[in-house]
Amino acid sequence: MAQFDVIYIGGGPAGYVGALRSAQLGQSVAVVEREGLGGTCVLWGCIPAKALLEAASIVQKVAKGKEFGVTAEKVTLDYGVAMKRSRAVSAQNSKGVEFLFKKNKITWLKGTGVLSAGKSVKVTGVDGKVETHTATKGVVIATGSRVKGLPQIGLGLDKTLILSSDEALIIDKAPATMAVVGAGAVGCEFADVFNAFGSKVTILEVMPRILPIEDEDCSAELEKAFKKRGIEVITGAKLGTVKKGKNNVTIPVEANGEKKEMTFDVVLVAAGRAPNIENIGLKEAGVATTERGFIKINDMFETSAKGIYAIGDVAGPPMLAHKGSREGHVLADILGGVHHHPVNYGNIPSATYCHPEVASIGLTEAQCKEKGLKYKIGKFPFSANGRARTSGETEGFVKIIRDEKFGEILGAHIVGAHATELIHEIAVARENEYTVEEIDLAIHAHPTLSEAIAEAVLDSMGKMLHA
Amino acid sequence: MSTKVYMEALSPTMEEGRLVKWLKAEGDTVKSGDVLAEVETDKAVMELVARGEGIMRKHLIPEGATAPVTSLVGIIAAADEDISALIGGAAVPAAAAPVAAVAPVAPVAPVAAAPVAAVAPVAVAPTPPTPATPAAPAADGGRVRTSPLARRIADEQGVNLSGVQGSGPGGRIVKRDIEAAVTSGSANLVAAHAPSATPAPTPRRVAGGPEFRDEPLTQIRKTIARRLAESIGPIPTFYLTAEFDLSRASEMRTAAAELGDAFKVSFNDIILKATATALQQHPEVNAHWLGDKIRYFDTVHLGMAVATDDGLIVPVIFNAEQKRMSEISAEAKALAKRARERKLKPEEFTGSTFSVSNLGMMQIDQFTAIINPPEVGILAIGAIEDKVVVGADGGFEVKKKLRVTMSCDHRVIDGAVGAKFLQTLRRLIENPLLMVF
Numbered sequence: 001m002a003q004f005d006v007i008y009i010g011g012g013p014a015g016y017v018g019a020l021r022s023a024q025l026g027q028s029v030a031v032v033e034r035e036g037l038g039g040t041c042v043l044w045g046c047i048p049a050k051a052l053l054e055a056a057s058i059v060q061k062v063a064k065g066k067e068f069g070v071t072a073e074k075v076t077l078d079y080g081v082a083m084k085r086s087r088a089v090s091a092q093n094s095k096g097v098e099f100l101f102k103k104n105k106i107t108w109l110k111g112t113g114v115l116s117a118g119k120s121v122k123v124t125g126v127d128g129k130v131e132t133h134t135a136t137k138g139v140v141i142a143t144g145s146r147v148k149g150l151p152q153i154g155l156g157l158d159k160t161l162i163l164s165s166d167e168a169l170i171i172d173k174a175p176a177t178m179a180v181v182g183a184g185a186v187g188c189e190f191a192d193v194f195n196a197f198g199s200k201v202t203i204l205e206v207m208p209r210i211l212p213i214e215d216e217d218c219s220a221e222l223e224k225a226f227k228k229r230g231i232e233v234i235t236g237a238k239l240g241t242v243k244k245g246k247n248n249v250t251i252p253v254e255a256n257g258e259k260k261e262m263t264f265d266v267v268l269v270a271a272g273r274a275p276n277i278e279n280i281g282l283k284e285a286g287v288a289t290t291e292r293g294f295i296k297i298n299d300m301f302e303t304s305a306k307g308i309y310a311i312g313d314v315a316g317p318p319m320l321a322h323k324g325s326r327e328g329h330v331l332a333d334i335l336g337g338v339h340h341h342p343v344n345y346g347n348i349p350s351a352t353y354c355h356p357e358v359a360s361i362g363l364t365e366a367q368c369k370e371k372g373l374k375y376k377i378g379k380f381p382f383s384a385n386g387r388a389r390t391s392g393e394t395e396g397f398v399k400i401i402r403d404e405k406f407g408e409i410l411g412a413h414i415v416g417a418h419a420t421e422l423i424h425e426i427a428v429a430r431e432n433e434y435t436v437e438e439i440d441l442a443i444h445a446h447p448t449l450s451e452a453i454a455e456a457v458l459d460s461m462g463k464m465l466h467a
Numbered sequence: 468m469s470t471k472v473y474m475e476a477l478s479p480t481m482e483e484g485r486l487v488k489w490l491k492a493e494g495d496t497v498k499s500g501d502v503l504a505e506v507e508t509d510k511a512v513m514e515l516v517a518r519g520e521g522i523m524r525k526h527l528i529p530e531g532a533t534a535p536v537t538s539l540v541g542i543i544a545a546a547d548e549d550i551s552a553l554i555g556g557a558a559v560p561a562a563a564a565p566v567a568a569v570a571p572v573a574p575v576a577p578v579a580a581a582p583v584a585a586v587a588p589v590a591v592a593p594t595p596p597t598p599a600t601p602a603a604p605a606a607d608g609g610r611v612r613t614s615p616l617a618r619r620i621a622d623e624q625g626v627n628l629s630g631v632q633g634s635g636p637g638g639r640i641v642k643r644d645i646e647a648a649v650t651s652g653s654a655n656l657v658a659a660h661a662p663s664a665t666p667a668p669t670p671r672r673v674a675g676g677p678e679f680r681d682e683p684l685t686q687i688r689k690t691i692a693r694r695l696a697e698s699i700g701p702i703p704t705f706y707l708t709a710e711f712d713l714s715r716a717s718e719m720r721t722a723a724a725e726l727g728d729a730f731k732v733s734f735n736d737i738i739l740k741a742t743a744t745a746l747q748q749h750p751e752v753n754a755h756w757l758g759d760k761i762r763y764f765d766t767v768h769l770g771m772a773v774a775t776d777d778g779l780i781v782p783v784i785f786n787a788e789q790k791r792m793s794e795i796s797a798e799a800k801a802l803a804k805r806a807r808e809r810k811l812k813p814e815e816f817t818g819s820t821f822s823v824s825n826l827g828m829m830q831i832d833q834f835t836a837i838i839n840p841p842e843v844g845i846l847a848i849g850a851i852e853d854k855v856v857v858g859a860d861g862g863f864e865v866k867k868k869l870r871v872t873m874s875c876d877h878r879v880i881d882g883a884v885g886a887k888f889l890q891t892l893r894r895l896i897e898n899p900l901l902m903v904f
Contacts, residue, residue, distance in 0.1 A: 341636065405623070406616060406619045406620055406623070407616075407619065408616050408642070432614055432615075433614030433615060433616035433617060433641055433642055434614070434615050434616070435615050435616050435619060437615070438615050
């Protein structure tokens with residue numbers, strides 16, 4: 001039994017960042033985490049997936065080497081090796097968080113936490129010991145989310161034939177054929193990885209396009225690139241009840257007025273994430289949830305129970321690591337009694353790390369239309385960008401949507417190499433309410449991919465120079 | 468933790484303030500939000516509010532002294548805290564002054580004013596606090612901190628940025644602040660740049676005794692001087708004078724008064740109502756000259772010059788064209804009273820689209836008033852007199868007559884345009900029944 005200022009339940013990107021900030025503000029902090037520190041992001045998501053995507057990128061580069069005068073013969077692909085490296089990177093990052101905890105004197109309570117009376121948490125340690133700890137300022141639920149699979153059509157996760165991304169990260173061989181169900185960021189990234197490692201990949205998406213929440217132009221551009229690399233993309237797909245064989249899975253697929261049965265060695269379910277709200281004593285503590293199962297919070301992240309807060313995936317979409325981290329930071333400021341800036345939910349970048357990468361911020365063109373906004377589009381293809389030509393990565397474009405009258409940057413959508421890095425110029429601009437004119441005035445180094453942003457901005461003003 | 472007390476911009480146009488009275492003496496305990504002092508701005512006497520708590524350790528300017536906006540005027544600190552370093556650094560105000568707080572009395576206590584303590588890095592040694600804390604908000608050196616987008620929208624909508632409270636980082640004005648100001652109607656339109664003073668300078672009588680008396684300029688006097696000099700210089704003004712017959716207006720007024728006190732109105736009220744109605748029919752004179760464009764208003768915000776002991780101020784009857792005579796009468800009376808008591812809030816004397824100045828009660832037959840830019844016209848109302856005139860049958864009659872002179876900015880109003888407006892005004896005032904149609 002110990003007393004802290006703040007107790008975080010969950011050591012993922014929301015909880016651990018909140019904990020670091022709380023500690024920085026001089027508070028005593030504990031984090032309840034049963035697995036490694038860093039959560040899904042570090043252990044089962046962002047980090048290991050990106051390590052694999054980097055491997056995929058090398059595969060693609062090597063394939064193009066000849067054109068650059070670099071011929072690699074007898075190239076062999078071993079997913080197992082890539083997977084092991086990915087695990088090592090993940091472990092390294094987790095250790096990094098652990099180091100930061102020590103440095104900031106944060107107590108890691110290894111185990112599972114359940115809300116207890118008042119602002120206290122009953123922790124069952126990994127060693128079986130049960131202890132109750134109390135918090136003076138607040139208990140923060142940051143338990144995250146998990147892939148739930150689609151058991152309603154027979155796609156319940158079984159860890160051998162029907163996998164979530166968690167298992168896909170630790171299989172040691174790329175299957176010969178794979179279906180990826182759901183073409184959001186996770187689906188597209190894994191389709192990319194397994195395609196690079198030689199699997200025959202089919203993407204099955206129920207919505208009419210892949211990356212359905214991105215701008216339609218981005219979806220189309222990525223679909224084109226995927227198809228060029230031999231990834232089969234079936235959108236608007238209705239899936240029937242699957243039949244599981246001994247070594248394969250058969251899925252009835254209805255799309256484009258055509259019905260067929262498709263058989264795969266492995267199915268990766270990348271659709272449907274559920275918040276982790278079970279077994280943490282929400283009901284007993286009087287913490288209400290929304291219809292979709294997220295914890296209900298107010299502007300200050302407080303739940304319906306006084307002194308109990310929620311951040312990250314469990315507190316509602318978008319379920320993104322960087323959204324959770326920012327919420328953790330802001331909540332820590334609130335609990336620490338210092339001035340805080342509210343989270344700007346309208347300015348959260350979205351990033352998909354497949355090849356080409358897709359990144360965006362703000363409104364899509366369809367959303368602008370829906371809101372009846374008057375806007376202008378500026379678009380610049382990487383095929384006209386010098387730097388992209390030097391690396392031979394000429395797929396994609398930068399698309400800027402600006403307000404017609406004031407030049408406010410309503411949205412930006414980038415498909416192309418390093419798109420996920422490029423997007424932050426727009427994030428900073430939007431945060432500071434810079435308009436297209438300020439972007440244009442800022443001198444962009446030559447030759448860089450960033451020049452494509454400057455050109456797209458110019459195009460939105462009808463002044464494009466290089467295309 | 469010490470809090471520096473700055474001369475804050477308590478009105479949109481305030482550049483300096485005179486500390487009338489310290490309400491917290493040195494040694495008094497101060498809570499955040501307490502009124503520290505009364506400050507005379509260019510418009511009114513306002514309250515300077517504490518942005519932190521502790522002991523009022525030091526007054527840095529005496530009562531009666533004038534200090535520019537953002538200059539350091541006092542220190543609040545713990546009883547035993549060494550404040551010598553703070554006083555030394557007084558010259559360069561890092562301006563914790565939270566912007567031009569529009570609401571004058573209410574201690575806006577804005578986000579920007581979050582105790583500096585919160586921002587201060589924990590690790591810094593407790594040596595002289597570097598005044599570099601860049602929490603500096605809007606009013607450093609008079610420059611308004613705003614995002615490019617907010618500035619662009621404000622330009623277009625004609626919002627005066629110095630009257631907007633910023634809610635962005637460090638008190639920066641961002642898009643939502645402009646939108647909020649516009650939708651709440653609290654925005655000082657650019658008109659507000661030139662709010663207070665209209666003309667009609669009735670020089671104060673010099674008291675007996677010595678042949679002269681030196682009196683320091685009050686803030687309002689300074690503003691009047693500056694504004695009027697600006698006005699008479701660049702504005703090509705011409706004047707139109709007309710004499711109206713007030714017989715029917717007089718009959719109406721008498722008849723209305725017989726119905727009860729609720730219907731008692733002054734001639735001035737009738738003139739204001741008629742002017743508002745006429746302006747609505749003549750948007751070409753209900754306008755602002757903005758340098759590169761003319762802004763015509765659909766609604767009438769009617770300024771009415773009020774004489775106070777300290778000088779002239781022009782409170783505004785907003786949306787006057789939509790108000791009934793009784794409403795205009797009540798509002799005019801209340802505004803005049805509050806003006807004399809110097810209790811007007813800045814938003815009550817900024818934003819007029821056209822003004823009326825009346826010296827009739829001072830037995831002035833007729834006069835010319837000076838335009839209050841960026842407005843483009845002003846009416847000068849003279850005294851009402853009984854005059855002998857030639858009647859319809861060739862005989863003599865006695866009529867109540869009123870002389871009205873309109874000053875027109877020729878850049879916007881041409882002679883015939885002004886004359887047409889006066890024709891409409893004549894029709895309304897001579898046939899007040901028209902105002903109910």
